[in-house]
Amino acid sequence: MVLGSTGQLGSDVVEAFATEDVRGLAHEDLDIGDATAVTELLDGLRPRLVVNTAAFHNVPRCETEPERAFALNAIAPWHLARTCRELGARLVHVSTDYVFDGAKQAPYVESDRPNPLNVYAASKLAGEYAVLNAGGEHQVVRSSGLYGVRPCRAKGGNFIDTMFKLAAERDEVRVVDDEILTPTFTADLAAQIRVLALEGPPGLYHATNQSSCSWYEFACAIFELGGLRTPLRPTTVKEFASPVRRPFYSVLDNAALAAAGLDRLRPWRDALADYMARRLRARAAATGTAS
Numbered sequence: 001m002v003l004g005s006t007g008q009l010g011s012d013v014v015e016a017f018a019t020e021d022v023r024g025l026a027h028e029d030l031d032i033g034d035a036t037a038v039t040e041l042l043d044g045l046r047p048r049l050v051v052n053t054a055a056f057h058n059v060p061r062c063e064t065e066p067e068r069a070f071a072l073n074a075i076a077p078w079h080l081a082r083t084c085r086e087l088g089a090r091l092v093h094v095s096t097d098y099v100f101d102g103a104k105q106a107p108y109v110e111s112d113r114p115n116p117l118n119v120y121a122a123s124k125l126a127g128e129y130a131v132l133n134a135g136g137e138h139q140v141v142r143s144s145g146l147y148g149v150r151p152c153r154a155k156g157g158n159f160i161d162t163m164f165k166l167a168a169e170r171d172e173v174r175v176v177d178d179e180i181l182t183p184t185f186t187a188d189l190a191a192q193i194r195v196l197a198l199e200g201p202p203g204l205y206h207a208t209n210q211s212s213c214s215w216y217e218f219a220c221a222i223f224e225l226g227g228l229r230t231p232l233r234p235t236t237v238k239e240f241a242s243p244v245r246r247p248f249y250s251v252l253d254n255a256a257l258a259a260a261g262l263d264r265l266r267p268w269r270d271a272l273a274d275y276m277a278r279r280l281r282a283r284a285a286a287t288g289t290a291s
């Protein structure tokens with residue numbers, strides 16, 4: 001069972017399990033914040049495996065709606081994890097690189113101490129603890145900088161869409177060069193989640209594409225692969241004043257996956273090239289032109 005199945009990651013997780021008897025549940029099918037509905041539905045369907053990609057992850061809104069953030073990102077996973085344990089099902093719960101403050105300035109392994117800087121991150125960390133301490137065979141998967149073929153529901157698109165839009169609208173595009181991450185293709189993460197869920201021991205895992213870059217470096221690769229000719233310039237976070245604190249560095253080392261012999265994730269540039277090729281093909285098909 002996949003929760004959040006209309007999301008950018010959730011829809012790819014449904015596809016990754018296409019050869020199994022998989023059922024995707026959208027928000028309108030089940031609100032993960034409704035504990036009674038969750039219990040009734042799981043009790044009725046008796047899944048062997050539940051992958052939870054649903055979350056309240058609009059970061060600025062989490063600051064102004066902390067009750068909702070903790071209800072959906074911490075209490076709901078806690079209830080899901082307990083219900084799954086009672087039914088003998090494994091829960092795979094998706095979390096975030098934002099649990100770290102970035103001070104390490106080197107890739108974070110699973111045993112590094114988190115220090116969330118904002119409400120979203122604190123609520124997701126509480127959700128991780130709730131799932132990992134529920135007593136089942138559960139797994140928590142932290143990832144970073146997601147983009148997928150379907151748009152991010154919470155943000156109405158992804159970073160690549162934003163670059164194409166800005167390149168078309170502006171004389172010059174400026175992107176921050178002092179926030180470092182690993183962009184991760186949701187199709188790759190979904191395939192990795194499948195392998196981990198079916199073969200991996202319980203516990204906490206980092207799962208991102210390999211290597212890292214700044215948002216500016218990511219934008220450079222998008223402009224190059226997408227043939228965008230608008231001038232692109234590096235800038236700093238200071239230039240984009242935001243009320244929400246975010247880590248300047250949130251690169252994850254897939255150490256636990258590697259130790260289990262299960263790391264299947266490729267370098268972020270290879271994943272981006274693949275995504276861009278699929279995107280071009282989809283556009284060509286939509287407009288009836290050959291790719």
Ligand SMILES: NC(=O)c1ccc[n+]([C@@H]2O[C@H](COP(=O)([O-])OP(=O)(O)OC[C@H]3O[C@@H](n4cnc5c(N)ncnc54)[C@H](OP(=O)(O)O)[C@@H]3O)[C@@H](O)[C@H]2O)c1
Pocket residue numbers: 003004005006007008009010026027028030031032033052053054055056057072094095096097124143144145146147151152153154155
């Ligand atoms: N996006 C990133 O860069 C990023 C980075 C690291 C980790 N993550 C984590 O990765 C996971 C997936 O993110 P995503 O980018 O795929 O998000 P997304 O595209 O916004 O998808 C989230 C899905 O969850 C559903 N949902 C939201 N609230 C729900 C609720 N109360 N009950 C049931 N379903 C609900 C949404 O449906 P509606 O849209 O209809 O509400 C949507 O289908 C999240 O746990 C997020 O915290 C994301």
